[in-house]
Amino acid sequence: MIKRFNEERGIAMITALMVSLVVLFLSIVVVALSLHNSTISAFDRKRIQAIDAAEAGIDAWSSGLVTSTGGDVCDATKWDGTLPTTPSAGYDVTITLYSGWPPVPGLPPVGNEMICPGIGQPLATDPLGALIVSKGTAVTSNSSSMVNRTMQSEVRFTPIYGGFNKAIFSNTFLTLANKLTVNGYQGNDGDVYTNGNFSLNNNTVIAGTAYAQGYIDIAQGVIKQNAWANGYVNLQNGIQVFGNATSSTSYISLSNNSTVFGNAKAGTSITGGTIQGTSTSNSPSGPPPQVPLPHLTYVQCAWTCPPPSGAGYTEVDYSSCAAAQAFITNNPISHASGDYVVKISPTCALSWGNNSVINVTGNLAIITDGSVATVNQTNWNQVGGGSPYTVFFIRPYEAGLNCASNLYNINVSNNTNFNNNLKVFVYSQCTINFGNNNAGGLNGQIIGGTVNITNQMVVNYVPILVPGFNLTGYNVQPSYMREISNG
DSSP states (O other), X not given: OHHHHTOOTTHHHHHHHHHHHHHHHHHHHHHHHHHHHHHXXXXXXXXXXXXXXXXXXXXXXXXXXXXXXXXXXXXXXXXXXXXSOSSOEEEEEEEEEESSSSOOOSSTTTOOEEOOOOTTOOOSSOOOEEEEEEEEEEEETXXXXXXXXXXXXXXXXXXXXXXXXXXXXXXXXXXXXXXXXEEOSSSSOOOEEESSOEEEOSSEEESSOEEESSOEEEESEXXXXXXXXXXXXXXXXXXXXXXXXXXXXXXXXXXXXXXXSXXXXXXXXXXXXXXXXXXXXXOOOOOOOOOOOOOOOOOHXXXXXXXXXXXXXXXXXXXXHHHHHHHHHTTTTSSOSSOEEEEEOSSOEEEEOTTOEEEEOSOEEEEESSEEEEOSSOEEEEOSOSSOOEEEEEEOOOTTOOXXXXXXXXXXOTTOEEETTOEEEEEEEEEEEXXXXXXXXXXXXXXXXXXXXXXXXXXXXXXXXXXXXXXEEEEEEEEEEEEEOOO
16 A cells, blocks of 8 residues: 555656756747847837937938928928838928027017918028927838837028029020130030020130020130020031030021031021031920029128128118219228228119229228229239139119119220239120220129120139129038937
8 A cells, every 4th residue: 555655656747747848938038038139129110210200301401402402491291201211101290490599489579480481482581590390200021000209400601692693694685796705614515595696706716605585696716515596596607516406496507617516406497617516407496594684682691691591791882872982982091991892873884994093901892873884905914812802893683773874884894904913794785895805804693674885805704703693502510319208
């Protein structure tokens, strides 16, 4: 009996079952721990991906701001985006603009926040800064759950003003007489454009393209790019066009010794001369890209406010052209060297007589409600300074101005010289005249309602940045970037 109770058969099975249960429990723990670690790891990855997406939203906005103006700057629908990642991620950007710096939250009079007018609409004033909030969102490939993280950045704006990209522009008609030379800035980019007719006489070299919404009539010389008119194109007396000749709606006529080295295409016929490329007649096409007269107005802060919101010029105001002329001519006696805006109002005639000498000791903007004229042998000389200074002759745009009165023209008469590499920008919505034998020419741009250039003129195209004119976008200077709680 006792022997039967001491029987140990089956204990091994019980032990094996207990060990198996222990191994099973340990396996369950290991699997659970692995699943937990995998979930935590995926969540961490999503958090990193979400913060990267939020930063990408701020970067995308900052990069796009370089070429954005008006309501495009602040309309969030333009800047929300999805990243090309797998699993997917995206960002939702909110922009608050400020008209002053530093930013003060709240609409005026409490703060300096601005209301965003929407894509394509103008802003009420130029913004000086912004608050950017970008919410990044990330999901995993095996879960529909999302992780959000939000970044915030406060930035200051620096406006970018683009140069108007024509060497010579005329809104009505363009008359260019004997021996005009237009040199490009970077290669053959010295384009000449008119919304009217283009008339150009002998011994001409244009290192760019000639555009006309009317006709083009050129006699003798070289066009180093293209000749493109909406009307007819008449190329005579051995003219050479290195690129293409195009008449969108009419004919192309070449004298026997004239050559088009590229292609010729006309709305009607093509006759005469030599065309080394293809010749396509009776093929109407669209007009040259139309460029309206730029409306250059005077934006005071763009000139006089300190950088980055302005150019930092000193403004001096005159109601007398004689007093303004004395101030400019007597430089540097009348004022210290530096950058000046000479603002003249009301309408008067600013002029310099024979053999005048004007020493320019800094950038100089002459902005007048009236006219400007230089008479024979006027010399503008740069004094001091490493890089070339710029002289601006500007009669600002004004709606309804009566140009027939001849009160608002800019006339640069015979033998006017801009020396020592001075840059020159000339603008009037009325008439701009350059007289004979300005062979020294100018480095810069001429933009007018009507432009007349007579003999012996050289224009070295240099794009001029005009404060407050042709705003193309903004650079940003971040004050901070930080993560904030999700809103």
